[in-house]
Amino acid sequence: MNWKELVIALFGEAHTITRTGDVISGDAHLQVAEAELTIAVVGTTDHAEIGVETALAQARLVLDTVSRYPGRPIVLLVDTQGQRLRRRDELLGLNRYMAHLGCCVDLARRNGHRIIGLVYDQALSGGFITSGLMADACYALPEAEIRVMRLPAMSRVTKISEDLLRSLSETNPVFAPGVANYVAMGGIQSLWSGDLKQCLLDALADPNTSDIRTRLGADRGGRALAERVVHQVIEA
């Protein structure tokens, strides 16, 4: 689904969302019972590569919302091919720019903004870590793709045969790309389908803002150990 279809599905015509470069942003309005709820939308499109400019632009939008509209919910729309792979961006400190975006999202949460992430197309590695994965909860459309790397590349890097990786990935969600695997591991709260506006309203109504992903991963069987390890350390 492209971003225009997505915002129509989420908000109908009641939005001012536009695109600047690979960044999309604007306000949207939802009718909640009798009241109208305004939401800030921040995201990327066209499988954006996240370089210093893209990270900084998104951080600016999040900070503007925190500064000017206390408490306004923020929806992060994710479509990224990951961090930009250029020497110039590394020279400028890309990890600092991207971490800054993550810190801004985290600050918004602490200041009482609900933050919902939605992977609507593609989410890869670093570009995903500092946006959708920093939300209160991150959701995905069923047709979205989430991955660190595809199996052929993983096979090359790890020097493990693609056949073995493919057969293991049928029973273990850790190895293969796919939104269902991320749901099983707790990284994605759930998949949205049908009435997307209702899905968003339900997500906004969920009062939880603490990080429960290791527990979800354990409950769903996709990450058996993480939750137990965390608790063993806390109780040590």
Add this chain to the structure above:
Amino acid sequence: MINALSYAELNARQRVEHLLDPGSFTEILGPSARVVSPHLALLGVPYAFDDGVVIGTGLMHDQPVLIAAQEGRFMGGGVGEVHGAKLVGLMRLALKVRPMAVFVLAESGGVRLHEANAGLIAVSEVMRAVLDVRAAGIPVVMLIGGANGCFGGMGLIARCADHVVMSDQARMSMSGPEVIESSRGVEEFDSRDRALVWRTTGGKHRFLMGDCDLLVEDDMGAFRQVAASLLGCSQKLNLQGLLDEQRVLTERLENTGQCNDAGEIWRRLGVEHPERVADMDVEQLQALKASQILGAS
């Protein structure tokens, strides 16, 4: 320096022993607990009984601290499910016991690709957990001095901490030079050009830019001295702090965004002789930064 003990040459456990007061370290989920990666075993890849990260409690100058040290010699310090969960657990423990600091001796290529999906989620969990500790007024301090550097997801985690300390031999960035070269070609980034790699990702560049707060020699004693000076030094993140960071990063882009080499950037920052930076020692760099650098912070 007399009797210098190279930080880079020590393993994770030795670094912990030397950083803390002698004999004060108590490991949590150490090798005898045998909490190993279930995924590496499936792949037939050797696993480690600590999953490549040492965590625990200890004392520094008699003050209680928590500590984690990544073992770069095991899978490049890559963050997998268990490794990440140990770091998350340590941060949550910090909220409970309120140490004077949490030290993270980072040495990692980022997400461990053998268990990529779990590692990716774990990195974001560690980021959130670090920011929780920071918000509680407990300083999180990143110490970076291992041969494998601090890359990928770990580079992101590092920049969520209150303080980043690097040695002049250390490296920190997002994508490593090899990754960029394999994706964009050797013309974009020649990963075998050591001088280029160092002035793009190395401790001196990061220090001049302000991406690390403190620069030390590759010496265990120097790391210990700086670490002790940061006990209790919390820098809580708030809106004003992040607006300041936004301004710094915006100005950096305006002033140096067109530069294609560290030398050009240093010149714009006010360094009169960028060509001399490579040969400067830590003391000279500190003096240089104190005297000449105007644009960085």
